[in-house]
Amino acid sequence: xxxxxxxxxxxxxxxxxxxxxxxxxxxxxxxxxxxxxxxxxxxxxxxxxxxxxxxxxxxxxxxxxxxxxxxxxxxxxxxxxxxxxxxxxxxxxxxxxxxxxxxxxxxxxxxxxxxxxxxxxxxxxxxxxxxxxxxxxxxxxxxxxxxxxxxxxxxxxxxx
Amino acid sequence: xxxxxxxxxxxxxxxxxxxxxxxxxxxxxxxxxxxxxxxxxxxxxxxxxxxxxxxxxxxxxxxxxxxxxxxxxxxxxxxxxxxxxxxxxxxxxxxxxxxxxxxxxxxxxxxxxxxxxxxxxxxxxxxxxxxxxxxxxxxxxxxxxxxxxxxxxxxxxxxxxxxxxxxxxxxxxxxxxxxxxxxxxxxxxxxxxxxxxxxxxxxxxxxxxxxxxxxxxxxxxxxxxxxxxxxxxxxxxxxxxxxxxxxxxxxxxxxxxxxxxxxxxxxxxxxxxxxxxxxxxxxxxxxxxxxxxxxxxxxxxxxxxxxxxxxxxxxxxxxxxxxxxxxxxxxxxxxxxxxxxxxxxxxxxxxxxxxxxxxxxxxxxxxxxxxxxxxxxxxxxxxxxxxxxxx
Numbered sequence: 001x002x003x004x005x006x007x008x009x010x011x012x013x014x015x016x017x018x019x020x021x022x023x024x025x026x027x028x029x030x031x032x033x034x035x036x037x038x039x040x041x042x043x044x045x046x047x048x049x050x051x052x053x054x055x056x057x058x059x060x061x062x063x064x065x066x067x068x069x070x071x072x073x074x075x076x077x078x079x080x081x082x083x084x085x086x087x088x089x090x091x092x093x094x095x096x097x098x099x100x101x102x103x104x105x106x107x108x109x110x111x112x113x114x115x116x117x118x119x120x121x122x123x124x125x126x127x128x129x130x131x132x133x134x135x136x137x138x139x140x141x142x143x144x145x146x147x148x149x150x151x152x153x154x155x156x157x158x159x160x
Numbered sequence: 161x162x163x164x165x166x167x168x169x170x171x172x173x174x175x176x177x178x179x180x181x182x183x184x185x186x187x188x189x190x191x192x193x194x195x196x197x198x199x200x201x202x203x204x205x206x207x208x209x210x211x212x213x214x215x216x217x218x219x220x221x222x223x224x225x226x227x228x229x230x231x232x233x234x235x236x237x238x239x240x241x242x243x244x245x246x247x248x249x250x251x252x253x254x255x256x257x258x259x260x261x262x263x264x265x266x267x268x269x270x271x272x273x274x275x276x277x278x279x280x281x282x283x284x285x286x287x288x289x290x291x292x293x294x295x296x297x298x299x300x301x302x303x304x305x306x307x308x309x310x311x312x313x314x315x316x317x318x319x320x321x322x323x324x325x326x327x328x329x330x331x332x333x334x335x336x337x338x339x340x341x342x343x344x345x346x347x348x349x350x351x352x353x354x355x356x357x358x359x360x361x362x363x364x365x366x367x368x369x370x371x372x373x374x375x376x377x378x379x380x381x382x383x384x385x386x387x388x389x390x391x392x393x394x395x396x397x398x399x400x401x402x403x404x405x406x407x408x409x410x411x412x413x414x415x416x417x418x419x420x421x422x423x424x425x426x427x428x429x430x431x432x433x434x435x436x437x438x439x440x441x442x443x444x445x446x447x448x449x450x451x452x453x454x455x456x457x458x459x460x461x462x463x464x465x466x467x468x469x470x471x472x473x474x475x476x477x478x479x480x481x482x483x484x485x486x487x488x489x490x491x492x493x494x495x496x497x498x499x500x501x502x503x504x505x506x507x508x509x510x511x512x513x514x515x516x517x518x519x520x521x522x523x524x525x526x527x528x529x530x531x532x533x534x535x536x537x538x539x540x541x542x543x544x545x546x547x548x549x550x551x
Contacts, residue, residue: 008456015529022463023456023529158506159182159195 001026001034006043011144013047052147054139060107062091062139063114065122066132067102077101080127089117100132111135173292176285177512181496185506192535193506197334199398199479200526201453204446207397207435214434221430225422227255227406228433231440235406238440243366243376245389247408254418255406255428255436259364259392260286261421262407266360266388267294267326269416275325280311281514282482282522283330284362297323302516305484308473309338313347320351326358329377332365332477335513335522339477342375349380359387364405365478367396367447370455372476378408385410393432395478396447397439402432454479457525461532465523468540469547479526482510486519488546496521502545503538 004024009015017035021028038044053060069080077095084104085093092105104122108114114133123131140148164171178197185191202208226232232249239245247253256262267290271277277291280301291298301319303309316327329348331340340348352359359377366374378387392405405428407417427433458475465472465483472483485495492509499505508524510517525532 019460019529023460025455025459154200156196156198156200157182158185158191158193159178159508160197 001030002038002043005031005034006038009044050143050145052139054147059109061109061111061114062105062107062136063118064134064136065104065106065118066096066100066134067104067122068100068129068131069102069125069127070129072127075127080125083125083127084122087117087121089113089121169293173289178285178508181506181508181512184497184500188500188504188506191500191504191506192531192538194523194525194527194532194535195506195508196524196526198400198526199395199450200528201398201450203397203399203402203435204439204443206442206446207399207439210438211431211435214431219430219434223255223427223430223433225427226253226418227428228430228437231255231433231437232406234437234440235408239389239391239408243374244379245376245384245408247389248411251411252414253406253408254414254421255404255433256392256421257405257425257428258394258403259362259390259405261425262388262390262392262405262417263287263360263362264290264294265417265420266390266407266409266413267291267296268420269413270326270358270388271296272325274323276321276323278316278319278324278327278357280315280328280330282309282333282335282510282517282520283328283513284334285513287328287330291326296325299324300514300516302514303336303338305473305520308475309333309336309482310340310344311348312344313351316348316351320355320357324355324357326360327352329359329361331361331363332369332374333480334365334478335480335508335510335517336482337475337478337480339369339372339374339475340377341372345375345377345380349377349383352386353382357386359383360390361387362390364390364392365395366391368451368454368478370451370458370476374477388413393436393439397443398450399432399435399439402429402435404428404432404436454525457527457529457532460529461523461525461536464532464536464540468536468543470543479524481523481525482517482520483523484520488550492518492521499539499542503542505535505538505542507539 017032018028021031071077081093084090089106090104091107094103096103106114106117118131118133122128185193232253235253236247236249263286271294273295275296276299277296278301279287279298280303288298299319301315303311361377363376378384378389388407388409390407393399393402461481462474470483472481475481488495492511496507496509508522510520510522
């Protein structure tokens, strides 16, 4: 049941409990209990909203920063990562296989704000060897949702 | 002017009951519809992408009449994998312009004048006219709500005469959502073998079966030889506009169907056929996701209908529900028309699918939960108002 619930609310977290239970064909109380458990165990980490900031006319700058680090003695990747992800400016931090170590996603209001963070905080960390900042120019799709196209109308004939 | 410009048989056939309702809805701009008989999903992108690629490659010529061999082979693999059906791609499969063409071809290839065709109703609108146009005599069998609109061996037996040639088996069913399970089919298979009858099984909704595995009558021992199996891409892969279907049958029958197809159609659209290869080979995941989505809506719709006090059997196939409105003492047509006028919700009256659909409505759940909710809220208001008026 856990997987069924997660698969559904990953796409629509606003559905009300009763409807969710009906759609999944499960008992309402059982669904509620499972949801609560998953919240407590941090399987469900939040109910965020996917926003197209461009459409809202609000300027945001997002950068994906490739970071190479040297894990220091007694300080594996996890500890370096913590020093990075504790900054509220940082949206996401991923440990990456391949040519660099971390992918750090930062969101700021202006280019300068992001640049300042990279030069003054991120690059300044002892274990950081190098950074490469990639600014996002356009978001086509985010979290499985296409943002570039206008929502489609129902083009089917009304009765068939 | 004494010569009639048109054929007598076609003149005698009434236009589709769905069509009639469509014309009313089309004029009403802000109506919301639960009347659609096609998926709301887009065709999976990987299928569309293959079609685009085939166009880029310039594959824009006729295929052989029976269809691309690659597609026929892929269809056979799919039918074997999904339904344990074994057909020879060289001699027993043909690609058609939707399942509808295959229905028409089968009747024309099999019927002699006066042959009777048993058609269980409520069912899809084209069996009766196609059988008639092919010179056959349609004999309808009224299915019953208390049997969950399944066809029973007894009902079948009661309608068989010396002239009976074909039984149409339209399951999972449009408009009722009924399915036929293994034991139902075994009973039917026994009757048709005893009476030497052929079966036209229209399994276009086979992928949309919930809570149980779809069974094809053609997979039962001894039935394949007397079965024309029809399926297509429209419902399973959300590909209605591609007009792509197929039919599997014993070579003796298929050969004759192929001749008609050859002269009337030539071949199914080439672009669609290339897309079809990708669909049957690589879309199990996409199909499963759509089925799961429909299943959730199915449970939601049933709960809402029962919640407003309408009686409705639980259907396990297609994407329709067939609630009864007999308590209101009006015809299906009247109910649907008044609902449309009062609340601007379009639902197809059950009578569009045969006279025995009287007292029922066909509600489609090929809509998002949000759309269903809006429409059902309005329908609930309507039902409540009707009940209040009666008091």
